Amino acid sequence: MPELKIKRKVEIAVISDVHLGTYGCHAKHLLTYLNSIEPKKLILNGDIVDIWQFNKRYFPKSHLKVIKKIMDMASEGTEIIYITGNHDEMLRKFSGTTIGKISIVNKLVLKLDGKKAWFFHGDVFDVSIKNAKWLAKLGGYGYDALTVLNRLVNWFLEKRGKERYSLSKRIKNSVKSAVKYIHDFENVISELAIENGYDYVVCGHIHQPKMEYIENKHGKTLYLNSGDWVENFTALEYQFKRWRIYNYNQDKLAPFIVDEDVEDLDIKNLIAAITIVEQTEKKQKEKS
Template identity: 65%
Template structure:
């Protein structure tokens, strides 16, 4: 039996299940490799904005099944809502067993330190150009990812390194760079005002971990990135935070042996299959 890594707390966000850009197979592999005490799904896990009844592959369903399997083994799961799954906010503060649906979360860590976790789309109303940039996460982003996949396929055939079109666009467009900077600053300042040692967001698809200091105090800003391009999460183990990067931890040789794409399933069967799921017993 493959040994799973014990992790105190895992935070991941921006999975966008139900879209073409979602890297569900890699996420499923990652989830099978860990045994977290707490798993925080920090928004945009199921992409209800861009949900297509005709597109929800079984590989995406496997991610949901694995989360349920972790719950059955004792992992406490917190699903925090984001903008792409904001319709779930009407059910916020719902709790059943070791599953909780909420909009934000404060977790007490070692030494009395507090981690404040929320998706981050709440800042869009106060940051200029945020709505325009959010379009990159919708239909246009899907198209860009599909084009990028073709480009990277050709680059690999030529023995060249992979290239991220969306990262290049975001890093070269001044408005996008300013938005990310403003987002991080706003989150950190709010955390300092509220006496939080850590503030953890998603939303902008930019994995990050850095200390922010102002006249009122200091905090550590963290962002879990995404499972569309960066394939990152945040792990808290042995009293320290780490950014987990899938492509650094799982070699290309292992990835190449992954099972082929599975046929899409009808949305009407999705919840029936979840309800009928029997977790593994080991």
């Protein structure tokens, strides 16, 4: 008998900083996660496709499979909300566009069980992005090179039966200026959320998964960061009026690896998948 794949139902799933099209992206890990859930809403909170570092010579099948999986989820009824980030900022000119179950926005506000949630990527608060974009892009290439080196290190460690090691995370956590930047980022965003009466503020950008109440004399908010799929492999989930951080390394479910129908995916199949989504939405409109 074929193995039954029971998916977890969640109200909202949030992923960010996938960086499809770069060597650092762990697309197979993300596919494992997406195949394990059945969300009502899937919020893609920026930097999903890395247009900054896009190279047509490098876009593996596993990266295409992620795109097809998202398309399939939309055709099956999941609402897909793509919030633009800095690495996919070219999509900002399409903000406000909706095709069936897929919409592109720059920010999002949702009412969740009587509470207000504010979603955005977070790069608008990054001084290096605003004032020296070329420097930020250069840093992005350096980060990509570091992740390639890190993969080689982890391959060697796994062969020896040892735990994986994150070079970039170690560097970030050991450099005082980086720690201060992250702390300032979290505080500025949270204070602005409190000032505007948001109960939750949800972002990405800094690749640091976190869930923490931040309070000042004017009130408090729950700061949430979905992390990334380059080094942390994390997502946010909202269900039963509560948020949680999903961590692939701790929470992964072995049966959910890759759907059989996407094993041999290529560009033609991807185009066919997009066409199916469009046809499905057209039929739905005709019925209504």
